[in-house]
Amino acid sequence: MSTSPALRASHYLAVSPAVGRRAFRMVYSTRSARSLLVSDADWADVQHGRIDQLPVALKSALVEHKILVPAHEDERAVVVAHNKASIKSDDMLYLGIAPSANCQLGCDYCGQKHENRRMDDAIMQGVLTRAEHKLAQRGGYRRLQIGWFGAEPLLGIASIRTLSPRLQALAKEHRLAYSAQMATNGVALTPRLFFELVEQHRVMAFDITLDGAREFHDQRRVTKDGRPSFDTILNNLKGIAADPRFASCGAWISIRCNVDGRNHDGTIALVETLREQDLLRHFRFYTAPVHSWGNDAHLESLSQQRYADFEVDLLGRLMDAGQSPSLVPKALKPIVCMSVREEAELIDPYGEAFNCTEVSQVPAYQEVRFYRLDDVRKPAISPPKARPFADWNDRILAGEVPCHSCRILPICGGKCPKHWTEGISPCPSIKHNIEARLTLEMVRLNRQGRLVNRSQ
Template structure:
């Protein structure tokens, strides 16, 4: 019927089109609209005279394409309108498997130590296990020796407990992993979730050398609120030491990203403007530092009486204020891209390996026996319990009618959290979808048309 050349449609005859079912239209004000499509991840803005023309096209059930209509041409090439006979549900399903096939990334979340030097009031972990056993370290390396030949990329996420409590394990494994990746021509990158207390400049420099370039560190408001929520094991404060470490890291010239996460309870919400002002004064001029806000989650029931929760919708005044102070939140676009809001636990190429060799899919349900999907042996064999594993990989998108009809389906594929269907028999939506239009306001457009 037609072919594409330089992203333009050369029409041989009239064809019938329709708006994509994966569109979201955000009317920013009387003069602008923002369009988002979850199948392509495209975000574009129209203003002035173009806005009404575009809305007129997108509000039609059927669109007749004729040569020379540049706005239909543009919307088609950006994925906001599709051929009338397109089955977008099938396209989104195929897209998921295509992304997995093309990506070929092995993701391992490793727990070098399941104990922690903090005792945060909302933490769900029980700290019964300690440093990673020697046979487990050998098992991980032997597993990679066998498996890396099948992958293009390896992503290691260091987690805990507190991973820097066993920095020696991280260093020992990382050095061997780099050798294995070079041998197999596999791209290797790593990240770490740490409380930041032990992250001095010497350890930081070594981590950078070991391909760890992305860091997540939590600061819960100012020193008063943080030191009430994120307490040392001996009851001592932690805020000032973390800030001291972060300032020292800022003074280095390495390429890295530090995501400053804030778990916002009602108590923390009362000091958030002061906290943002402090982050502005310390880090606004350094794009390596990013801010991320989430409401405190009840992940450990018996502690719920000590936690005053807030909702995601309550966070946006803080986002808007942080933007005014010079911070950007464009990294949220990653959650809006195809597959960007799928949980790692639903990925068949992602595993969590505990310090004792137990293999899990999820890092927030270590005590749920259905999360124990296998064990890694010293010889590198990963013994998997297929029935349990299948619970995490089956997904809800193909069965749940709310997922099959959803405009956000390509971004999460019904896999925002595979734990909830297992524990509560319901398919949850990702937090970003629940407030999507407000998150869209936080990110920059890919292109603008006036």
């Protein structure tokens, strides 16, 4: 006679406080990135090991969501094995391209050194040759994704206009889906250029920075000669949103606010400005703590807990303003960043290739050759240089970084291998406010009339 395997609550859980007259909790599994509403009484049975007393349907749902797992399962090993398998089977070739080493702005926390340098023909040909080589060397790719980075990529628009059609043709030749995204300061992103990028160059996701309301933004994100940039960027955004083509073009714009101890008070005022201008309806808004770019910028940041508390307040305000901010991840993160992808790299305006986006043009790393993979103007190194952080998941499994015991590992992946290597904790805010986020999720469900005992 067969018996059911012994079960226990997973290590990878977050549980909200009990809410409502019926006392439900939202239980979120970071192993499945799914949540379940469970009565307080049933959850007490789980906590006290009374698994067999649970209703059969509930017990089945808890197992399906990986809230309950086999009692003797080595969950950390399973998570790391999944991450490594995902990297091995990755079907996307990702190339970051920085077409310009220059930027209009002189942001006080930026660690880059800017120069009036753009990709020349030899480097652009090297980019294409390198991409072709990668596709020929390894089969199984189904997607080619391009990330346009800087300094400021729009100061290299001539290179984008040259490279983009050839990259799209390369994807078509190899029968790959093609997509592109761009991180830009937004100063030069006029509506005319925006729609050229979307319609001709298939850039479908844009990340644009506004660092708080005008008086806060213009204290830190000024042009090299000290002129403000807030109104220019805001007017570009307004023009894009007002164009009748935007609603159906399929492109996404995210407005990012980099937060530290100097401007966090201006973030709420920025949200109000965006609401008044009717831009929150069109664009996603999010914040990120200022971090080190090979400098001491992170020392101005809020503590991780203080930023997490600030963020919860902001998320509530965004919900009140009619936005639907992402509260908890709906997908796992087995591939933490481009640094662990087997072939992904960033190619800069000098022709150097890296497997990290935050190293190129940073004086602090100029003599550090650890991150430099190759020069695209020269024949590819054979065998290729070992990639930094290729052993990242093995390091987690071995307990070399705190991630090995962290309950959010499956949805975080370790956040930033480079920062851990430099002795800086990059832990995301959700580590410190996930219960509060779950409570906000229950508030949202209640407003929608969906706060019932079923999976979400």
